[in-house]
Amino acid sequence: MNKVEIIGTGSYVPSKVVDNDELSHMVSTDDEWIVSRTGIRERRISKEENTSDMATKAAVDAIKSAKIDVNDIQLIVLATSTPDDFIPSTACIVQKNIKAVNATCFDISAACSGFVYGIDIAAQFIRTGRFSTALVIGAETLSKVTDWQDRNTCILFGDGASAVILQKGDKEGIISISTGSDGSKGDALVCPAVPVNNFLSKTKVSLNKGTVSMNGKEIFKFAVKILVKLVKEMVVESGYSLKEIKYIIPHQANYRIIEFVAKKLGINPDKFYTNLDIYGNTSAASIGIALDEIYKKNLVKSGDKILIIGFGGGLTYGGIIIEVL
Numbered sequence: 001m002n003k004v005e006i007i008g009t010g011s012y013v014p015s016k017v018v019d020n021d022e023l024s025h026m027v028s029t030d031d032e033w034i035v036s037r038t039g040i041r042e043r044r045i046s047k048e049e050n051t052s053d054m055a056t057k058a059a060v061d062a063i064k065s066a067k068i069d070v071n072d073i074q075l076i077v078l079a080t081s082t083p084d085d086f087i088p089s090t091a092c093i094v095q096k097n098i099k100a101v102n103a104t105c106f107d108i109s110a111a112c113s114g115f116v117y118g119i120d121i122a123a124q125f126i127r128t129g130r131f132s133t134a135l136v137i138g139a140e141t142l143s144k145v146t147d148w149q150d151r152n153t154c155i156l157f158g159d160g161a162s163a164v165i166l167q168k169g170d171k172e173g174i175i176s177i178s179t180g181s182d183g184s185k186g187d188a189l190v191c192p193a194v195p196v197n198n199f200l201s202k203t204k205v206s207l208n209k210g211t212v213s214m215n216g217k218e219i220f221k222f223a224v225k226i227l228v229k230l231v232k233e234m235v236v237e238s239g240y241s242l243k244e245i246k247y248i249i250p251h252q253a254n255y256r257i258i259e260f261v262a263k264k265l266g267i268n269p270d271k272f273y274t275n276l277d278i279y280g281n282t283s284a285a286s287i288g289i290a291l292d293e294i295y296k297k298n299l300v301k302s303g304d305k306i307l308i309i310g311f312g313g314g315l316t317y318g319g320i321i322i323e324v325l
């Protein structure tokens with residue numbers, strides 16, 4: 001089996017900052033409530049850019065950081081719950097934009113775990129020798145599926161994109177991977193698509209709003225349970241101790257979830273790298289934006305280990321231990 005290295009990271013967020021005060025003019029809420037319940041102070045919201053536009057910018061950033069020729073990319077996996085269109089895939093739109101003519105491209109849907117699932121998929125293609133260079137993107141325009149009248153959800157989300165380049169290499173950069181799903185709890189986080197409503201349908205269904213609804217408490221409980229389990233299991237499986245993991249990058253959903261998990265694991269919350277205070281929850285993009293920040297700020301050096309963990313709609317979850325090369 002081939003070894004897989006992460007050779008570049010990238011990210012992009014829209015320039016428009018929307019802080020909690022601005023939201024308090026739209027729904028009945030305030031900065032104190034949002035910060036104390038979530039840790040979120042502001043988020044970036046797209047004015048015009050769609051998911052492919054942000055994904056393209058993150059991809060270009062990652063390609064630049066990896067110092068590769070775009071023609072080397074043989075696979076583009078794009079994780080999103082907010083594609084530009086059903087067809088074509090957003091991955092194919094990015095391919096067109098960056099002119100990665102040698103790539104096979106497709107989208108995956110795993111909500112906030114999408115970035116982890118995407119790396120897992122790309123790594124398998126490289127390990128088996130099918131492809132040698134892959135671009136994995138997590139990108140979301142959650143603002144287009146947010147109900148801006150619903151204070152339970154609109155305070156949480158932001159827009160953005162992130163990317164990594166994986167390549168066949170001499171050293172192993174992906175130490176261990178664990179993923180899972182629990183479809184029986186899918187109702188806890190829903191964004192409906194188009195109902196069956198054709199000339200054969202007996203009952204006429206009206207088009208739904210197409211916005212996100214969520215059972216916040218259910219997601220909270222699931223997130224805490226799964227994060228604790230994954231961290232414990234993955235650390236044991238990798239043969240490292242928790243002390244040897246430099247950073248844990250969780251999906252950036254809610255700071256209170258992270259505090260709970262840190263307490264249950266008996267570790268300092270500072271081990272968890274967070275930026276949700278300034279970006280909110282960007283779903284499939286969130287882990288990659290944080291990973292890119294860690295690399296670009298030189299917070300890690302060769303040999304350091306990072307554990308990335310996603311959880312989200314589906315319900316889905318997954319983690320990867322990365323070694324910085």
Ligand code: ACO
Pocket residue numbers: 028029030033034037038112151152155156189214215216217219220253254281283311312313
């Ligand atoms: N501002 C002010 N008050 C609010 C707001 C708001 N934005 N939203 C809800 N409230 C009110 C409620 O109406 C309720 O009022 P009531 O007691 O009069 O009925 C009260 O605050 C408490 O509401 P809860 O829903 O019980 O608040 P909770 O403490 O559970 O916090 C939250 C809600 C932040 C969503 C929490 O459940 C949570 O963080 N869950 C995790 C889910 C998450 O992070 N999801 C992100 C997307 S999913 C993902 O990424 C996987």
